[in-house]
Amino acid sequence: MLLKKLTEASGISGNEKEVRDIILDEIKGYVDNIKIDKLGNVIVYKEGKNHSKKLMITAHMDEVGLIVTNIDALGLIKFVPVGGIDKRILVSKPVLIGKNKIPGVIGSKPIHLQKKEEWEDALGIDQLYIDIGVDTEEEAKKLINIGDYISFDSDFVEFGENLIKAKALDNRVGCSLLIEILKETKDIGFYGVFTVMEEIGLVGAGPAAYSVDPDICIVLEGTLCYDVPQIDKHLIPTYLNKGPAISLMDRTTLFDTNLRKKIIKIAENNKIPYQYRKTAMGGNDSGKIHTSKDGVITTTISVPCRNIHSPTSVMSKYDYENAYKLLKAILFEYEKGAL
Amino acid sequence: MIFNSNNLKELVSIYGPSGNEKKIREYIEEQIKDHVDELETDRLGNLIARKKGNGKKIMIAAHMDQIGLMVTDIDDKGFLRFTNIGGISPHTVLSQQVIFENDTVGVVSAEPIEDISKLKLSDMFIDIGVSSQEEAKQFVDIGDICVYRSNYGENNNVVFTKYLDDRVGCYIAIEAIRRIKNPKNDLYFVFTVQEEVGLRGAKTSTYKIDPDIGIAIDVTASGDTPKAKPFSVSLNKGTAIKVKDNSILTHPKLRQVMIDTAKENNIPYQLEVLEFGGTDSGAIHLTREGIPSGVISIPTRYIHSTIEMSSKNDIINSIKLLLKLLEKDINL
16 A cells, blocks of 8 residues: 555655655656756656646655764664654654664653652653664664664554554655545646655745746645544544545645635535644645745645654544545646636 | 825725735725726735836835634534634733624633633634524634724824724825825835735735835834833834844845935934834845845834724824835935
8 A cells, every 4th residue: 555655664854765766656657757856855747738827736755753863872872853743752662763774762761760750741852762772882883873864663554444553644645645646637737746844844845836836736734633522622623534624724824715715615516525624733835835936826635643743643544535536626627727 | 294094094994814805905906006007916915016117126015914813613502713813812802893804793702711811812712693503604604714893093193993003004005106106216015915924925026026125114013101111112203214123134224225314304213123023024135135125114002902003193204204215216
């Protein structure tokens, strides 16, 4: 399964090669032009009917993770996060380090030795280390370098009726949707862009949008989901199994109202379930894209992911399928010139 | 120059929150269309009005968007939950009336709270006086935005109203458009969108225009109220020429031209060194290869409330400074 392959690959911001290679391999033969730009964004063009409006569909390739900052005398690895990581999820997680995917585990002081006040708060990142099973700095340095990227080691698992657990669903789910749409559409001309370094500040999207210079952009994302019954309905950003989430606004964009209304109409006409992304928190590539050059009309369509930015993100296949259906229906309207 | 209250009163009353500026744009278009050579609305909704001249290409930016509330949820009983568009304080919005684009009116209240200092927007709601979700949906949908509804007030010295930020800037720009007959410089008046959420419209419109000089017109704070944080800008002491805020250090030569212009024409002015905030010039001056930029500010009390207060004299002096500045041969 494509999503399994994509989520099990490592692609922390600034180190997207492994993911990019999978993408290039998948789309080869299905697109008419492939360019890898100077920052590492993949920009592809699919020839088809020409429209007065230039459409770009994007998904970021990178995921959050860690990076090696130091190796101590006992060969223990110190690290800092790359992108937004909740320090409370780190303890005891298995990880893979560097190109050779050296296995390690994130360790800390045993609970027996912690002072009572240490129980109250999560351990800080400076109190954690990665054990790669060596005894000396010298041995560790044979396997690992300062600056190596560290990704979570987490299998893709299907469970429940239609759920998937994996790391990096944000945003391999968007990459998977974009790959599939590139492979399956014919005769519709549009740009597909797989961006780098979204998680550290929407870095790749700006230059990519500058180069493509689109009129309209659809950003595909995995977005936060927190649908537990204890909280008030209005504080639930998205639900699992209620269809793709359409963004209203976030910290980086007020999404174009007309385009949003058109997309909702398309969903309703095609009987595709959808929901609104109700929170204004977070941000995505649209922030850089819609303010690129003299402006771009944007929308974001997301697959809700529980436990986002953790090794055990959870999404629903039902939401994925409906996100795909919606994307396809939008492209059909675009082909007719109705977008 | 006589202060024209009616125009300002209309400007502050027209709907146009960030991202939804259609109504105010159409109003301004109507006000200026007979006085400009070119008029264009760009993709994000900025209104760009050109008055042709042979000198420097000067962009004058006033943002037409307003802060507001966006509906995120409608509950079973028809109460609306919301998020903020721009800088909305829970304490300011409590007990206010709000109005939607379709003229639906609501009132803002909050869940019971023991410690009012802990009031959060997420605990507040809008009541539009209906009794079910179904009924509410006849008037309002998720994603709709409402703005403050309150009365315009004035006396001989000041105006106090919602949304002087930055409809007073629009007012000054419109006055300038109408009064300039044969522009020496090539003038692009831009009524920008989405300033309140991060200077977004200014960024894209500047890219398109690629001006030689940028001038934003916007409100600034004042330091003249009881126990205010020390800040040497006061109401009724003249237009304010910005030195800095959090988004820009204004171009020193352009700033000097502004100061010289004020002096030459006996226009009272004050220098503004603001330790927070930002305005469109923050985005303008960083566009493309960089654009020398400055700001004409209108000293304003109680910004982002429904009783923003500015001095009529300061507003008139801001118009005068802008007019004299645009007539100049500016060499930086």
